[in-house]
Amino acid sequence: MTLQLITYVLDTASIGAAVSVLPRIIFGFDPVPPTIYDKLGLTSDVYGAFCSGLLLLSCLKWALRKWWRKAHGGEKESMYGLQHGRLHLKLPTPMWMNMGYWGHEVEASTMAEACRDLLKMVLREAGFSSEVERAEIARGTRRPKVLIDLGFGCGDQTIYLMSDTSVRSCDREWWDEREYCPKFDHYIGITKDATQHRYARKRVEELIGHGQEQRSEPNISLFCADAATPGPWTTSWNKDIKSCIEDVLEVDPDRWVLALDTIYHFSPSRWPLIKYAHAFQASFMAFDLCLSPQATRTQRIILRILTALMGAPWANFVTPVEYRRKLVEAGYPTDEIKIVDVSEHVFAPLARYLEEQDARLKMLGLGIGSFSVAKYMFNWWGSSGVVRGVIVVARR
Template identity: 40%
Template sequence: MHLLSFLRKSKTSNETSSLYGLDHAALNLPVPPPSMWMNLGYWKDTTDFPTACAALLDQVLITASLLDENGDATSHSTEKRLRLLDVGIGCGDQSVRILGYKRRMHGGVAANDNSDLDGNIKDMTAPLFDSYVGITSIPVQAQFAKQRIESSKHSQSNLRAQIFCADAANPLSWDTKLKTSLSAAPPSHETEENWLLALDTLYHFSPSRAPLFKYTHSTLHASIMAFDLLLPTPKPSFWARLLLRILCLFAGTPYTNFLTQDEYTALLVDAGYDLSKIIFRDISDDVFHGIAGYINSREEVLKAYGLGGSKGMKKYGGAGKLFGWWARTGVVKGFIIVARA
């Protein structure tokens, strides 16, 4: 109390107002935060960032027919095994959500264990994926993700979840432990499905997505589900593409990763995927307006609590303007892509 009194007497009236305003919010913020999501989000029915980020993940799995329109896992036989390689997991929020997905199963179980009084087999629930391998290239995020998963309520029922720090863009660089954690045997279409998930990350891959796509098809025999950024057809004007190229230099993102739908399709077909089994779903209208508006309003909210003006928020302020440009002009589009093996 004596220290606070001294500070109060030694400040100007404006500074005193700030000290005894709202900026003590910094002393109340939970560390670590309850969520550490980081993607562009799906903003159709929300203005909340973590909710939008989780919704984007759900929309990818809905498009892949692994979740229904309500976000519930679709029904599978108990004989069916689903395995997932998740690249670009960030701090593990999407991992925890994925490990919490439950699927309804039917058939293939002993009647004395899972039957009603009339001997009919009852539906069961189990984790959607029988095994989960997550990859991030940032060591501190890999460690944080491991801690998040271990402390989550789903950890005990998902003991096969594994997290690795590796460059997902270069499968040849993966160590033996990571490679052996993934099944190299072609799955039986009746009993097994392998999937690659890439949520809002592939456009960062250097030099391109091609090595991962080829490895996914030829070695993992896996289907792909992703949210990615594409160029519209026809391509934007020369000046718009030049500006995008300059922004990519600052962001450290290869400009050559920005492809049209036809070019992206050719990349998948070259990796071995069947043209008839590739789906593109444009969700741009529910992505860019929402994330731009959220970032632009976030600075004002933080300022009210004396937390605005930080270096980090200035960086995201620039991103907000970029996403707003994409929303207004359609220079870049947000697509969900599914390619079945």
């Protein structure tokens, strides 16, 4: 950072030198008023020599840079480079966004596949599967299922949970057999992000238009609201959400709340929401973050600063043991609680992917932007173990 600052100052000074000296060299007049020399305590000749030195330094730096690229690049610098690759980027593109599960069995090759796999792992740990679904139907014991999805993103997650087939051509890049995905009879999604809410609504409209290929039209309701607002479920959200939930409860469904890589952002903490989920007679499943029991005092201080920057209340960072205790306090039976640590398949692999993706995009004159900071954070989490990525399931 210091070297970049010095280079920036020198480049700026060189531009000033060019403005000051070149008119004298080329046209024979001095654009700097004599009063400036008096204030600086310099003569015109000394000032001219100083500016000429800056110009010479800038030219030398330019020549050295050209030589270095030629000597170490092995190729002649291209006039056009690779920026025309932008013209081949395809839209629409997958818009999944979570930390992903970069599995040991079949390594995900794209961000969308890893995000899908994290959802699959949560569903699998919750006990869902197509085989279980078929067995319940055969026995006549299947109950309607309602899912309240807290923080559903841009709609890819919704499409995966509620559609029998892919909708967009880009969906086919990450679509699979959905072997752990049951049939949810009602889907209620809540997100605080208005932009993502609008985007997801368009995706659902496409899904409904795609309905002739579905076994039935999906029952999906998407709302833009703060799911973390304290208060009873029937009063904490607006009347539309309240009415939608009341309609769903008439069929006495099997109720689930999903928070995929979202609930550690809930303010003032996640715990009021989890208590309301139990009062709602809903089971809870999530990918969440915990604090390592071995975290040092220094690590805790650094992490507390980072969590403030990422908008995650410090009250949400507890150890897995404390997390389990909080779930029991909320009313979930201790033998129905499962907390599975999947950190090794999340943080370090995600940091590597971000590094590789940044390099690929920079070849086209792009980059991953603000995610560069997240790359270093995930790498620290992966190498130090200070934060644990866990799948949480608490059955009612």
